Amino acid sequence: MKINLAVSPGTTKDCKTGNWRVYYPLIDHEKCIACGTCARVCPEGCVFPVKDEKSKKIYFEKDLDYCKGCGICAEECLVKAITMELERR
Amino acid sequence: MTDKMLFNSLLNPGHSSCAGCGEILAMRHVLDAAGSNTIIVNATGCSEVTTSKFPTSSFKVPWIHANFENASAVAAGVWAALKTKRKILRGSSRFTSGLAPQDDKQKQAQDDKAGKINVMAWGGDGAFFDIGFGLLSGSWERGENILHVCFDNEAYMNTGVQASGATPFSANTTTTPPDTNSFGNELMKKDMIAIALAHRCVYAGTATIANVVDIENKVKKALTLAGPKYLQILVTCVPGWYTDAKDTIKIARLAQQTGVYPVVEFVNGELLDAVKCPVPRPKVEEYLKLQGRYKHLFKSDKGQVIIKKIQSMADENMEKYNLQ
Numbered sequence: 394m395k396i397n398l399a400v401s402p403g404t405t406k407d408c409k410t411g412n413w414r415v416y417y418p419l420i421d422h423e424k425c426i427a428c429g430t431c432a433r434v435c436p437e438g439c440v441f442p443v444k445d446e447k448s449k450k451i452y453f454e455k456d457l458d459y460c461k462g463c464g465i466c467a468e469e470c471l472v473k474a475i476t477m478e479l480e481r482r
Numbered sequence: 483m484t485d486k487m488l489f490n491s492l493l494n495p496g497h498s499s500c501a502g503c504g505e506i507l508a509m510r511h512v513l514d515a516a517g518s519n520t521i522i523v524n525a526t527g528c529s530e531v532t533t534s535k536f537p538t539s540s541f542k543v544p545w546i547h548a549n550f551e552n553a554s555a556v557a558a559g560v561w562a563a564l565k566t567k568r569k570i571l572r573g574s575s576r577f578t579s580g581l582a583p584q585d586d587k588q589k590q591a592q593d594d595k596a597g598k599i600n601v602m603a604w605g606g607d608g609a610f611f612d613i614g615f616g617l618l619s620g621s622w623e624r625g626e627n628i629l630h631v632c633f634d635n636e637a638y639m640n641t642g643v644q645a646s647g648a649t650p651f652s653a654n655t656t657t658t659p660p661d662t663n664s665f666g667n668e669l670m671k672k673d674m675i676a677i678a679l680a681h682r683c684v685y686a687g688t689a690t691i692a693n694v695v696d697i698e699n700k701v702k703k704a705l706t707l708a709g710p711k712y713l714q715i716l717v718t719c720v721p722g723w724y725t726d727a728k729d730t731i732k733i734a735r736l737a738q739q740t741g742v743y744p745v746v747e748f749v750n751g752e753l754l755d756a757v758k759c760p761v762p763r764p765k766v767e768e769y770l771k772l773q774g775r776y777k778h779l780f781k782s783d784k785g786q787v788i789i790k791k792i793q794s795m796a797d798e799n800m801e802k803y804n805l806q
Contacts, residue, residue, distance in 0.1 A: 405496035459495035463502030464728035
């Protein structure tokens with residue numbers, strides 16, 4: 394009997410863990426200096442840089458599909474551009 | 483404007499680790515530093531159960547789950563297989579018949595590829611300090627070219643916070659509860675770096691998740707060396723240390739700055755680098771009071787004596803590694 398136990402790489406992408414969240418991070422794009430600290434300290438790795446086409450400013454944004462709302466990014470942000478807000482569904 | 487998730491990391495999100503998990507953060511940085519040309523052998527523990535719920539996997543590299551004790555042994559097998567493959571490609575193996583490609587260029591390309599594959603064995607402190615210690619010791623003794631990465635969260639967090647060999651003095655776990663006459667764990671933490679050095683590991687180092695760039699540099703440096711390697715990373719555990727999710731990085735940083743957890747790096751047995759503590763150095767109380775597992779120390783006068791003892795242990799570390 395052959396049991397196929399191997400699975401495809403990176404397939405947890407389909408599991409959206411965003412609904413675990415109580416507080417969600419709100420990033421102030423004006424304050425953000427795009428240092429990337431939030432992207433480095435995020436346990437999910439769901440923070441990514443965004444370039445605004447109009448003002449050519451680079452800032453960071455989070456993927457709320459995966460964010461578990463731990464608040465490390467808000468705690469570690471050097472310019473305090475991130476605040477944790479209560480999520481209302 | 484692009485607001486698409488990039489999925490740049492080799493560890494995809496969607497895993498079931500707790501909010502604010504330090505271990506998964508360390509895993510992501512270790513894997514990204516090692517690159518895609520890596521084979522991971524993972525012992526049982528949080529690192530395995532959160533990332534590989536069947537039929538999914540968070541990893542974008544070849545990854546195999548070993549039992550609690552035998553991650554090092556399975557990694558040894560992987561390493562031996564790669565070594566044999568290179569022998570076959572060079573025609574120096576007795577298994578050579580018909581397996582190697584006839585084209586010389588193709589042969590050379592495959593040989594180079596096999597030579598560049600990093601083999602890593604991952605596990606928690608339970609896997610490397612306690613249960614898998616014998617096989618880890620064997621792997622070091624045989625001098626296999628494997629990087630052992632220990633994610634040290636200082637207890638068996640996956641099964642419900644039982645004390646392990648890595649649990650520090652006076653910490654509260656479910657098997658070492660504090661009482662009127664006891665103050666949590668009575669035993670000291672095992673000094674794995676000293677044990678690794680006694681095995682003549684070419685690389686032995688510690689890191690904390692407070693400095694993720696340091697972790698990446700250490701992994702990259704370790705993978706350039708041939709021989710047995712050991713890297714121990716202090717990772718905060720939110721449910722096991724009874725902390726706030728947002729304090730994950732802060733606690734790890736205080737562990738390094740107070741001297742409780744010295745961040746050192748040994749190459750070929752020589753102390754190459756030790757991260758210095760700031761002046762003035764924070765007291766250990768600052769580190770302890772953020773964690774619920776040390777809450778009992780602040781409730782009585784006897785607890786103050788224990789805190790003084792922890793402070794003196796931190797001072798010893800300062801002198802031992804010359805951290806100031």
